[in-house]
Amino acid sequence: MRHLAIIGSGPAGYYTAEAAQKQWGDDIRVDIFDRLPVPYGLIRSGVAPDHQSIKGVSRRYEQTALSENVRFVGNVTIGKDVTVAELQDLYHAVIFATGAPNDRPLEIPGEDLGNVFGSAAFVGWYNGHPQFTDLAPDLSGKNAVIVGMGNVALDVARILSKTRSEFEGSDIVAHALDALAASRLEQITILGRRGPHQIAMTPKELGELARLERATPRVDPADLPPEDDDAVLEPGQRKSVGHLRSFAAIPESERADASIEVNFAFYGVPKALKGEGKIQVVQVAETELSGGKLVETGALYDLPCDLLVSCIGYRTSPIPGVPFDERMGRFANDEGRILPGLYCVGWARRGPTGTIGTNRPDGFEIIEKIAADMESGRLDTGGKEGRAGFDRIAAARNLEIVTFRDWKKIEEAEEKAAREGAPREKFVKIEEMIKARG
Structure with a gap:
């Protein structure tokens, strides 16, 4: 035997x-x-x-x-x-x-500030994992930043955006459902170091962002490469980029009723997190692709941030x-x-x-x-x-x-x-x- x-x-x-x-x-x-x-x-x-x-x-x-x-x-x-x-x-x-x-760390200054979480912890919190039951994220601020351009980042953005009624049929745990129902978030920024052609998001998950009750996705048309360039992509990736193009084409008149905006911020890498005991600002370095390699341009900007979830991988x-x-x-x-x-x-x-x-x-x-x-x-x-x-x-x-x-x-x-x-x-x-x- x-x-x-x-x-x-x-x-x-x-x-x-x-x-x-x-x-x-x-x-x-x-x-x-x-x-x-x-x-x-x-x-x-x-x-x-x-x-x-x-x-x-x-x-x-x-x-x-x-x-x-x-x-x-x-x-x-x-x-x-x-x-x-x-x-x-x-x-x-x-x-x-x-x-x-385990979450892969960001390894930047300020990572130990309050209301900064890795996706394993944050996802574990709303999924009822015993290790993360007491995480208690503060959702009273207006601005959330999600670092990463994969499906986990999409999951976090979608969960933060949904109304209580949209969770019908799900098994989200009660403590998370109550906290999310009381959320005051207005802006969710998904921050990625590369561009639209390099995202690791699948079409189905991206498409869900367009069907939320109180949230609407936003993509800056200037971040999108020429549409003819999509021809070199694999079919699934091409469909994903197609969703991004449709987000960019949403007229402002259709955004008026949305209380939450999910903004895709490409070509930026977090360099430092700042705040007094709790996250308030993400310092971002602008990036670009040069000869197929990602390089920083030297330009920096600040993103307001009351909650940060890092979705950059696991160990x-x-x-x-x-x-x-x-x-x-x-x-x-x-x-x-x-x-x-x-x-x-x-x-x-x-x-x-x-x-x-x-x-x-x-x-x-x-x-x-x-x-x-x-x-x-x-x-x-x-x-x-x-x-x-x-x-x-x-x-x-x-x-x-x-x-x-x-x-x-x-x-x-x-x-x-x-x-x-x-x-x-x-x-x-x-x-x-x-x-x-x-």
């Missing part, structure tokens, strides 16, 4: 477990560990609460999770409750599918005893292999790139490598205790393990607690989650 430990219960973790089942059938036992009592990682705490169709992919993972040879082991922190070395003694392979849950959490690539912000690995018996998959392997679906082929590829390593003798296939050995350790240390069937009870309680029109009301405290399992 082969025993695998997968650290992380998000898409990469469950796709890898599915691949292991297809590879070895009944001759495999997989334990999927997570530090939270609830599964699904990014699906639960990263995907925007008003994108419920995307969250529906979790139903696929449930088929794997309820299999006899796959077990969810929630509320266990690797490196604290049990060490990596202990897992290596128990399992034939340990696979890190921990994602990239994996280091784990004691596991080689880490500080520059890339992920585990040091060679195509998923870290050390003999240690592997990584998904964002923990390649960094925060690709879509949720990208993790499926990634999971199957790493299982193929593990199978090859077992076949070649590089990986020990001798007798291992697997979950029986872990359960013995857990009992000795009084670890309060949460299983997938426990999670289903938590999920049922969240659904019963839902406000009208919402699919669930998430528990935002670990203690509440554990209590709800009965």
Whole structure:
């Protein structure tokens, strides 16, 4: 019998477990560990609460999770409750599918000012992640600045712009919904260092900005390249730039009823954040593309800012005893292999790139490598205790393990607690989650 430990219960973790089942059938036992009592990682705490169709992919993972040879082991922190070395003694392979849950820092003066947040924290706040429940962003000011030109920046801008009624059908948590309903924001600036042709925003998400009740997008026509230049773009990118062109063409008469403006500010990089204890101004350096390279022009300007959310990327959490690539912000690995018996998959392997679906082929590829390593003798296939050995350790240390069937009870309680029109009301405290399992 082969025993695998997968650290992380998000898409990469469950796709890898599915691949292991297809590879070895009944001759495999997989334990999927997570530090939270609830599964699904990014699906639960990263995907925007008003994108419920995307969250529906979790139903696929449930088929794997309820299999006899796959077990969810929630509320266990690797490196604290049990060490990596202990897992290596128990399992034939340990696979890190921990994602990239930490914000990449801006690394500029003033980053420690109040009301300055990374997107992992801010998105975690409105998605009910226990780590960020008490974030309490101040939304009483008029000006918000979002740094970054990807879909996460769009998510943050859209969530900040919506009315309470527009959140019907979403699973945004109550504390965030109430705070957003009381928001006094009037101007949201999405700041990007490059131009319209370099955005990493997809057409669907950009199009949503044009359908908001109280907000309207703005693009300065002078920032747009000649329309003929769009011909060199990939079809999806060309469609995204088409949305920007349509935003630029909105007549001022149609903007009159909007109480919030979402302004795209291209060719600018934040150099410093200023304020007395709390963010008040973002100093921006103007940039331009010269010979395909981004350079600063030397010109500076100030953006008024009462709230700043940085959406410039993520980093994996280091784990004691596991080689880490500080520059890339992920585990040091060679195509998923870290050390003999240690592997990584998904964002923990390649960094925060690709879509949720990208993790499926990634999971199957790493299982193929593990199978090859077992076949070649590089990986020990001798007798291992697997979950029986872990359960013995857990009992000795009084670890309060949460299983997938426990999670289903938590999920049922969240659904019963839902406000009208919402699919669930998430528990935002670990203690509440554990209590709800009965």
